[in-house]
Amino acid sequence: MSALAFTRILYRGLHSSARRNALTKMTMPAMSPTMTEGGISAWKKAEGEPFSSGDVLLEIETDKAVIDVEAQEDGLLAKIVAPDGSKNVSVGSTIAILAEEGDDLSGAAELAANATKEASPPPKAEKTPEAPKVPEPSKGSSPPYSRKATAFSRRPIAKKIALERGIPLSKVKGTGPDGRIIREDVEKYKQLEPGVIPSTPADSSADYVDIPLSSMRRTIAARLAESKVQAPHYYLTVDIQMDKVLKLREVFNKSLADKGAKLSINDFVVKAVAKALEDVPEANSAWLGDTIRQYKKADISIAVATPTGLITPIVKDVGSKGLATISAEAKALAKKARDGKLSPHEYQGGTFTISNLGMYDISHFTAIINPPQSCILAVGSTKPSLVPSAEDERGFKTVNVLNVTLSSDHRSVDGALGARWLTAFKGYLENPLTFML
Known part of the structure; x- marks a missing residue:
């Protein structure tokens, strides 16, 4: 509030x-x-x-x-x-x-x-030819549309459709009784940017739909375009063996079954990110133009897809929390994000971002930095892979491999520093018992 x-x-x-x-x-x-x-x-x-x-x-x-x-x-x-x-x-x-x-x-x-x-902005002073006089309507003609009579007079279904489509009811002409806005008026309305003139009349048989931009989508577009243009991105990718994490997760989930809780791979990733930031605090930073701000706590932004766009709720001070607490907070924040009920303090700030597309079976991708943060980690899916083995007489063994890519802002985190952080992160996930040390 x-x-x-x-x-x-x-x-x-x-x-x-x-x-x-x-x-x-x-x-x-x-x-x-x-x-x-x-x-x-x-x-x-x-x-x-x-x-x-x-x-x-x-x-x-x-x-x-x-x-x-x-x-x-x-x-x-x-x-x-x-x-x-x-x-x-x-x-x-x-x-x-x-x-x-x-x-x-x-x-x-x-x-x-x-x-x-x-x-309302003042009209621009332009020299225009005198407009021709419009003949007065005859007595039998219908009166002009009155915005005052219809601005707040609408049917509930019309209001619902307008909200879903982002249509301003003040700009819709009502054709119902007494100028009331009805469902057909909203469905026929086509929203245009100021000054844009449609080349052809609206056609219900057109093979496309123009979707108005929400405030959230407009801001996402502006921020990410600015980040991609201004921040010199570079990318580091590494494969991580996840067999020990999978076994430990199985053990933990059995003990948590009575409580109705369940750990995900992402919970281990979030914790490993925080531990690696403790080892390499320079990566836990933000580029502020004249200064580089280095944070003392790991406030991890976790990207969540919602019906209106991407949002990054924050799990605060991850380094001080256990896996079960991280899991519960992340799930609660994700639900609030999808319901559009996040409070500003739950998504503003953050020191490092994680974007996980592993649940969509995406093996590898790169992510755009969430400004002014210095780093974002793109997490793919865990897949079985053959690797050399000195213990197996066949010379190979099957392991579960996770592919991650770190995007960094070269102004605040150079290549060697990014490599140090990624090495520390890999070490924690390949030896998850070190979380407890």
């Missing part, structure tokens, strides 16, 4: 009683230090509806998750400025007008209109 930003406005109603009333501008809060804009996923209160301290007012879509915003005090939702489905709303922009019960709300609409004008 983040503290909301409010601006107190005193409004004197133009009535005989001239009662003094306090209207409050509710602005888009910054749910994280780096957040500059967000989206309105859904309002949980309707216009004119009262609320109490602690009630959820709305859901805000950030670049990482959908976060509930709670009221800090009792009040009443006088006017919604940014409706459901609004995208790219700048932090500090007015999203609603609040009041106290019993207040005169006649000034709410005016405040909302002024806030909308302030948020």
Whole structure:
């Protein structure tokens, strides 16, 4: 939960009683230090509806998750400025007008209109030819579409579809009774970037679908493109024999069966990463431009695929935790990530990232560094492989091999340092009993 930003406005109603009333501008809060804009996923209160301290007012879509915003005090939702489905709303922009019960709300609409004008960029001054006069409609013609009549008048199914597709209802023209937005209106709506003109009418038989970018997907694209361009990546790959880890995991899982817990290969990987960072702390770092920040604790970011994109919840201070604790925390964080319920402190920060695609039977891949971190480890699947053996008279034996690739930022972690870290990491996984030392 983040503290909301409010601006107190005193409004004197133009009535005989001239009662003094306090209207409050509710602005888009910054749910994280780096957040500059967000989206309105859904309002949980309707216009004119009262609320109490602690009630959820709305859901805000950030670049990482959908976060509930709670009221800090009792009040009443006088006017919604940014409706459901609004995208790219700048932090500090007015999203609603609040009041106290019993207040005169006649000034709410005016405040909302002024806030909308302030948020709109001024038109560019251009010399354009005088527009031809449009003839006035005849008496029998239908009245023009009124946004005021339809901005918050919609059917529940239309609202649901709009939220799923990221369609701003304020831009959808309603064709139902009294301008009500119905399901067909939302399904026919085609969202375009500002200034883009469709070359052809929407065709339901087209063999493609244009998917609007969510705030999360837009941020992922920007951050990873920046990382790939600015950070000089290099890659180190090594094969690790996992037979001892597999045997130890089997023993541990038998002892944990009564508790309903189960260790995964990734739990051992996370622990080995932390142990290797203790041996080579220079890899537990971040490039900050003028300085290299070296961390004292291993806060491991674990990449999790969600319906809206990739997110990296963090298992904090892994070096101080056992395998069972690491496993429980990682599973709980992954579930919250897929449900879109992570709190900012659960995914912001981190000192080293792990991306594991082994469950998809991917044997080898490289990953893009999660800035400003210096390293990310790409983990593939464990596969049986033939290796030379002095003990076997045939000269070969079958072992289970895990392929991992370390991506490093050469500005903060050079090749020799990356090789030292990867050697330490391999040593811990090939001799997992050293976790307990």
